[in-house]
Amino acid sequence: MKISELDTPVLLVDEDAFNRNLKRMQTIAADAGIAYRPHAKAHKSPEIAKIQLAHGACGVCCAKLGEAEVMVAGGIEDILITTPVIGPSKLIRLMDIASRAKVTAVVDNAANVAEMAKFAHIAGVRFGVVVEVDVGQNRCGVQPGELALALARAIKDEPWLEFHGLQGYQGAIQMTASFEDRKAAADRALGLLTGTAELLRANGIEVPVLTGGGSGTSVIDAAAGGLTELQPGGYLFMDSRYRQVEWDDGNIIPFEQSLTLLAGVISRPAPNRAILDMGLKAVSSDGGPPVPLDLPGADFRFAGEEHGELVWSGGDCPLALGDQVRFAPTHCDTTVNLYDRFISYSGDDVTGVWEIAARGRVQ
Amino acid sequence: MKISELDTPVLLVDEDAFNRNLKRMQTIAADAGIAYRPHAKAHKSPEIAKIQLAHGACGVCCAKLGEAEVMVAGGIEDILITTPVIGPSKLIRLMDIASRAKVTAVVDNAANVAEMAKFAHIAGVRFGVVVEVDVGQNRCGVQPGELALALARAIKDEPWLEFHGLQGYQGAIQMTASFEDRKAAADRALGLLTGTAELLRANGIEVPVLTGGGSGTSVIDAAAGGLTELQPGGYLFMDSRYRQVEWDDGNIIPFEQSLTLLAGVISRPAPNRAILDMGLKAVSSDGGPPVPLDLPGADFRFAGEEHGELVWSGGDCPLALGDQVRFAPTHCDTTVNLYDRFISYSGDDVTGVWEIAARGRVQ
Numbered sequence: 188m189k190i191s192e193l194d195t196p197v198l199l200v201d202e203d204a205f206n207r208n209l210k211r212m213q214t215i216a217a218d219a220g221i222a223y224r225p226h227a228k229a230h231k232s233p234e235i236a237k238i239q240l241a242h243g244a245c246g247v248c249c250a251k252l253g254e255a256e257v258m259v260a261g262g263i264e265d266i267l268i269t270t271p272v273i274g275p276s277k278l279i280r281l282m283d284i285a286s287r288a289k290v291t292a293v294v295d296n297a298a299n300v301a302e303m304a305k306f307a308h309i310a311g312v313r314f315g316v317v318v319e320v321d322v323g324q325n326r327c328g329v330q331p332g333e334l335a336l337a338l339a340r341a342i343k344d345e346p347w348l349e350f351h352g353l354q355g356y357q358g359a360i361q362m363t364a365s366f367e368d369r370k371a372a373a374d375r376a377l378g379l380l381t382g383t384a385e386l387l388r389a390n391g392i393e394v395p396v397l398t399g400g401g402s403g404t405s406v407i408d409a410a411a412g413g414l415t416e417l418q419p420g421g422y423l424f425m426d427s428r429y430r431q432v433e434w435d436d437g438n439i440i441p442f443e444q445s446l447t448l449l450a451g452v453i454s455r456p457a458p459n460r461a462i463l464d465m466g467l468k469a470v471s472s473d474g475g476p477p478v479p480l481d482l483p484g485a486d487f488r489f490a491g492e493e494h495g496e497l498v499w500s501g502g503d504c505p506l507a508l509g510d511q512v513r514f515a516p517t518h519c520d521t522t523v524n525l526y527d528r529f530i531s532y533s534g535d536d537v538t539g540v541w542e543i544a545a546r547g548r549v550q
Numbered sequence: 551m552k553i554s555e556l557d558t559p560v561l562l563v564d565e566d567a568f569n570r571n572l573k574r575m576q577t578i579a580a581d582a583g584i585a586y587r588p589h590a591k592a593h594k595s596p597e598i599a600k601i602q603l604a605h606g607a608c609g610v611c612c613a614k615l616g617e618a619e620v621m622v623a624g625g626i627e628d629i630l631i632t633t634p635v636i637g638p639s640k641l642i643r644l645m646d647i648a649s650r651a652k653v654t655a656v657v658d659n660a661a662n663v664a665e666m667a668k669f670a671h672i673a674g675v676r677f678g679v680v681v682e683v684d685v686g687q688n689r690c691g692v693q694p695g696e697l698a699l700a701l702a703r704a705i706k707d708e709p710w711l712e713f714h715g716l717q718g719y720q721g722a723i724q725m726t727a728s729f730e731d732r733k734a735a736a737d738r739a740l741g742l743l744t745g746t747a748e749l750l751r752a753n754g755i756e757v758p759v760l761t762g763g764g765s766g767t768s769v770i771d772a773a774a775g776g777l778t779e780l781q782p783g784g785y786l787f788m789d790s791r792y793r794q795v796e797w798d799d800g801n802i803i804p805f806e807q808s809l810t811l812l813a814g815v816i817s818r819p820a821p822n823r824a825i826l827d828m829g830l831k832a833v834s835s836d837g838g839p840p841v842p843l844d845l846p847g848a849d850f851r852f853a854g855e856e857h858g859e860l861v862w863s864g865g866d867c868p869l870a871l872g873d874q875v876r877f878a879p880t881h882c883d884t885t886v887n888l889y890d891r892f893i894s895y896s897g898d899d900v901t902g903v904w905e906i907a908a909r910g911r912v913q
Contacts, residue, residue, distance in 0.1 A: 194639050194913040250856040271816045274872045326853050327817040453634045454690040468887045469912040473835045490689050492883050493613040509637045520855045524831045549832040550557040
């Protein structure tokens, strides 16, 4: 089957670019002698997780318990859940998957540690826990230093929990375009994490795992040392925002835009305008409108939930009814979450389908 | 089961408010002596479509062929597809559902009419077609007047297509807050549609169907006369943008906010801040951030794909870990499209589940 035969709108992955992205991240981690645990929130697909494992990943991260459940059901055996798991209902679900796979939970609260330990005891399940440290994002996490030490001690006191180490993630800097600015911020974040690890070690606590980082800071974090594993997600797919990020060699980020959208022309109401079948339900808008590829002079704007519009301000629209138009998303994660499957291709040929089995698993 | 026992984030429907909204729209249409054909793009659920039919709806609208396929599979027998169906692959699918239900297609292009007629002939399926007229939205649709007449004649010339009438929808004015401004714009749009219908009739073409309008202009369109059926979608659920619309009695729109989101507190990193489990993947952002209910002084901001943040600038956060927080979405359609099911409730009790079976059916 050819791409031109696909119904639109459709979510496409250039398998060749995708494979090169896989190998690039594997090389970054291997050259630094550290592990990498890609974030499955980007793809939500056990099939892709298995491909990442085959390319050297030590396991995957999940943002949500529901994603982790889908990954375990899909055969993934080593999962770090990067967000706190709160409340009895979710803790019961955590015990279930922790009894069937190597699951590591993240905590930032002593009451949550105590409740988690109680559930682990009742379920007879022992699993790893890492303390999330707020390294500058001001989101979840305990403050670096003494508060993190206190929480680590609370975990060490629980016989059904294994203290594995620390997580630190500074999401706000991943897309800082300037390499020097991003490096300075990443070094500050990493310093808070490694400083906290040193404090724990000085207090007799082993810290085997320091996990964190994203696609944007991966090359910086790998070179700096300190982290034992990287958590990149977007490197597989890229998006128009990530593709503005400068790399350590002065060029832009070397990961390729493997994820694109294919939309179709459904109306030609005026010489300089085309209406597409891609609106707010078919591509995310939180990063801005998607970017049309190979269409110089065309501007895209959303025209409702099911429609998009291409306008040529300096000339006529060259498209006919039924023509296909390719776009780069501005935000890969939220766009993937709108679809039930990826269609992979090589050249003009469709090569396969990857189910996005954890799509919508927000709980 | 109680709402307090639900995992978060979750999409809730207040069944009592929902039922009152159903009855209000039924009354608006009945008082005007016209039909109403609610837009299923808002709920994407055959179960809800059946409830609408039981409350007097003559059928449903679908924005996408894929939605219509799910509706037909779910037992809905009368469907208007409000967007052009373009290209061989989609036309084959259109023939399939048109052979199994009363399906009406919308067209705005003569070449599409000719191709559709060819497929209808080959498939041996005869079905209704309406011409979309651009009544001011500048999206799909032929211009009012002679161009619409020419397209109606092209349909009349095709033995396998039945010309049913005209569609006109002015989506851009549905949320105009001022009743007078909205009424003036709605009257202009309706005038373009009814004027075109008169032209067709003067040329010997019967125009049994004039379909259009939305929730915001429903009371205006019903009172003005001219339309034979209304196409409201958002009236069932409402959102914070719709709830700013003024009605004909000087009060705000009488449809109630039946659709809400329930999020959970997963971290309390500072006295005046709470981190929630609801981010960009759990509520749409295209209309702005969702609005916290019953939490005076709290501002919500997105904190990534899986996180949201509530900040109290004038005091401390009253929430504890695990607490639930209710939100009104700013855009109901795009929020519904993120979820696989609605949970309905009455008071504190969960009353049922409606599957969003057409979620993600963008093709």
